[in-house]
Amino acid sequence: MIAIAELTSIEQLSSMRLLWRALLGKTRGATFFQSAEWLEAWWRYCGEGQTLKVLCIGVGGKTIGMVPLTVRRETTDVGRLRTLTYPLDDWGTFYGPVGANPTAALYAAMRHLQQSPRDWDLIDLRHVDEARLDQGRTANALRMSGLSALEQTWAELPAIRLDQWDAGEVFARHSQLRRAEHQLSNRGRLISIRHRPAGNDVGPAEMRRDLLDDCLKLLRDRPENERQLIADAYHAAALAAMVELNLVYLNGRPAACAINFVNQGEVDVFAAAVDPELAPAATDVLRGRMLLDAMDLGDTVFRFSPRTAWLAEGWSNATLTSSRHTHFASVGLRAQLLRLNQWGRRLLSQKPVTVSDLPA
Template sequence: MLRVLEINEPQDLSYVRCNWHRLWESTQGATFFQTIEWLQIYWKHFGEGKHLRVLLVLDGQQLVGVVPLVVIKEPTRLGKVRVLTYPLADWGTHFSVLAENPLQTLGRALQHIQDTPRNWDMIDLRWLAEEDLELNLTSDAMSEAGYNPSPGVWTETVFVDFEGTWDDYLRSRSPKLRSDIRRKLKKYDLTGRVHLERYRPKGKAANDCDPRWDLYEQATAIAEKSWQGHSTTGTTISHRPIRRYIKDCHIAATELGMLDLAMLYLDGNPIGFCYNYCSDGHVFGLRRGDSPEAREHGLGTVLTAALIRDSFERGDKTLDMGPGSFEAKRRWMTRIATVGRMTHYPMLAPRAQILRLKHWLQSCRDRKTGRLRTALEEKQSPA
């Protein structure tokens, strides 16, 4: 018989650190954002005004699943709405429970939510992978717990799948891009003026966890000189209000062996970077930037091409280039992936019901305009 223990204070997470790591390793596709280290860093910097609800699912005395949840207050035209969701906050694109049996774990955790006093207005489990949507994992778990799940699309993200060889990948690109890549890489490979340094430490357990602050500071300096230096969104690595968060994540990712930082040099000077996290060959592109000199020499293409070529050589599996800027990423991608959501709108919560109508109308507009024609929507469309 499964039982649930709930943790509401971040300092209490330390008691389950070892078991959390064990479950992380047994969870397929687990990312840096599902580590206990990242959750503690996130809560340290952004936890104010939120309510932590980490659900530990136990079989007897053994921890068999972890479901990290948070209650956040989101502003709407109707006022603030309390949303129970995962804590990812759009820092990544995918999130899930940690468990060998995710359906059973999530179902039991949601039953616990059902049985405890409600401190939320709606449940909105976001950042669901396509595999979750195809298997109805979250949907079935919510239904079994007594909720009425409404599927939706949170966003879309662009992937590069490292199948075959680098030459196979090149042949799949447009003739124009293929010619451009080959010409520029050949030119800079022959002259030696440009080279890519890619730093991917193995982690503290392997005694390989130098944070390489030189590369980090170079990336920050490039970001400040690019469009990111003028961004007001607060999500770029050079944005001062989040620098401490990014630095803490940098240290944690380095120690966990999940940092992937690529720097492109022209005549020994750093001109472009890709700041990533990686685990089990899956790379997530957090941020990238090019200096004015890189754009002047057309080296943005070289940076992306050199990174992808290097990943083929390393035997990586995927590169998640993230949502947005699809026109710039389209020529590189091998597929667009749905990032889903599963929402429960309580019948006795008027604000939640109004939001349900709003989300439904938005979905209709998206279909009408052809935006977000995703695998989820195609699956739901009649044949």
């Protein structure tokens, strides 16, 4: 028998953290963005005006999965609509349910939404890794629950697959790195630092708050709530041994930085910045050191979100496509108007609707 508990406040997550962490460890292709700690940090700085809806899926008295969702009002071509979606906001590349059985979790979650009092106008599941992880699960869960949905492209983002670099590529990247290092070294003392806390006992020394502070100096133009989110997410990911810092210093001052989330050889570039006075050489040093050192650590792929895609320019050798699945409430006039609007635009263009085409 399937049982579903609906968590609607961030305080309720504290009692679920250990269980959530265990489920995350069983999730294929998991990232830190799917952790309870990410949701707590994201909610603290980005959740204002939204309604939390975390669905805990249980079978036979055992929790098998979590489906984290949020309801928020978004501006569309037909006015503001209540949108039920994943809590990511383009900070990462992909998102999905937590647990070893995403098929059962998604189906149970969609059935629950279909049968519960509706507090949304759209179900808009974005950032779905259709090709690698989802493989039709989201579409099937919606359809089997009686929720018709429009499937579209959400975003196409760059990636760097280190496992596809041959000897010639590695040599070319080393040469590019040496040229950039030589250029910056002519202006003073150049230092590169990579810090990746490891193990289950990360203390103050391993946190390296000093390095994080230098990253935040380079990110000073970002809104304050984003800087606070970056700092809190870094601390939480460090405690979980799922983060790394990459920094380039020139004459003791930070010149470039990247904060990444890591898990089992896969890296998500979370936040990055370069001193504009030192670009593009500082960009090449940051990127070159980060990627070439990663090969020695056994990392296989770097993924770049819309916020960090600029760092992959000229180095990307793969494109990652995420999809979105949108169900429009059948009894909502504006939701149906939006559905007709989007179907019409899709038919006229004869191509998938991308993130830039649709309400954000």
